[in-house]
Amino acid sequence: MPIIRMEGIGEATCDEGRRLVLCIEDAGIDILHRCGGNARCTTCRVELVAGDAGEMTEPERERLGRIADLAPNVRLSCQVQVRQDLTVRVLRRLRDNPDMTDPGPRPIEWPADRPLPPE
Numbered sequence: 546m547p548i549i550r551m552e553g554i555g556e557a558t559c560d561e562g563r564r565l566v567l568c569i570e571d572a573g574i575d576i577l578h579r580c581g582g583n584a585r586c587t588t589c590r591v592e593l594v595a596g597d598a599g600e601m602t603e604p605e606r607e608r609l610g611r612i613a614d615l616a617p618n619v620r621l622s623c624q625v626q627v628r629q630d631l632t633v634r635v636l637r638r639l640r641d642n643p644d645m646t647d648p649g650p651r652p653i654e655w656p657a658d659r660p661l662p663p664e
């Protein structure tokens with residue numbers, strides 16, 4: 546089972562094929578996901594420190610492509626399907642946004658054997 550290491554936070558196991566944002570949230574981390582996992586808000590973004598997070602989905606590539614001066618290791622955790630151990634830096638958390646009352650709608654699960662998000 547892959548291990549997700551979150552810098553400065555801790556680590557957790559993650560069922561292979563799950564969306565990274567859900568593994569982080571289910572580890573008790575208040576990561577934001579304001580658009581519900583639809584590659585629109587970018588609040589779920591993480592820096593990938595180590596590991597292979599796989600190919601970007603087309604929505605992820607398109608959305609990140611609209612942000613200027615973005616570090617090349619930034620990924621949308623709602624678009625990453627975990628296949629192996631990853632080390633990430635969680636960038637946006639509810640506790641750092643006192644104007645918000647919740648992290649956003651919970652993203653749906655993706656089928657573990659499906660490489661791209663359902664339509």
Ligand code: FES
Nearest residue numbers: 580582586587623
């Ligand atoms: S881009 Fe909105 S939750 Fe990932």
